[in-house]
Amino acid sequence: MQICSVCSEQTPKYRCPACKIRYCSLDCYKRHKDTCLPAEKPAPVTPEAKAVLNTEPWTVEDLLHEDDIIDKVPLQRLQQLGQSKELRDLLCNPHLRQLLRSIDSADSKPDAMKAAMQEPLFVEFSDQCLKIVDDEASVSCSDTFDL
Incomplete structure (x- = not known):
């Protein structure tokens, strides 16, 4: 339902x-x-973009800096995100996908995250992600960010 x-x-x-x-x-x-x-229609992929896409795949470690190590989630747990039916169901929502795109492309990601945390759908998505990667599963996204 x-x-x-x-x-x-x-x-x-x-x-x-x-x-x-x-x-x-x-x-x-x-x-x-x-x-x-x-909802935006995807832009056509240019030859330059295809060249970038065909390079070696990035890893989680590529995204982390040494000072971020305290927040590092083991790769096995991150892979569980891709296996979650609940997460896949949430990602079927075009509004959530657009929110994620807008955060990803924002100049100020902290401001974009703060705005997204006002959306119940995004909070539900964030809580589900945390539930999957966090041992205690007791952390709520609304507890994580000062709103």
């Missing part, structure tokens, strides 16, 4: 024409329209 992507309480009756998320009422639509991110 689906729930409203805005309030996470009611069964959705409507779909946003721009980003395709589902919502249940006019109030939810009004709340959503201020943060709506229309």
Whole structure:
């Protein structure tokens, strides 16, 4: 059973024409329209981009700096993210995918994360990721970030 992507309480009756998320009422639509991110069509891949994509694959270690080692998650746990049905189900939502794209392309990633943490769907996604990679699974994303 689906729930409203805005309030996470009611069964959705409507779909946003721009980003395709589902919502249940006019109030939810009004709340959503201020943060709506229309679904983008993927840009055609240029020959230069193909050359970059065909280079050796990056690893998690490529993304980490030595001072980040305290926050390092073992590769085995990271691989569990790709095996999670719950995470795959969440990633079917085009609104969540667009939020992730906007964070990834933001000039100020901390500001983009802070804004995304106001979205219940993103909080649900973040909590699910933490649940998979964290031993205690007791950390909530809303506890992790000062909102």
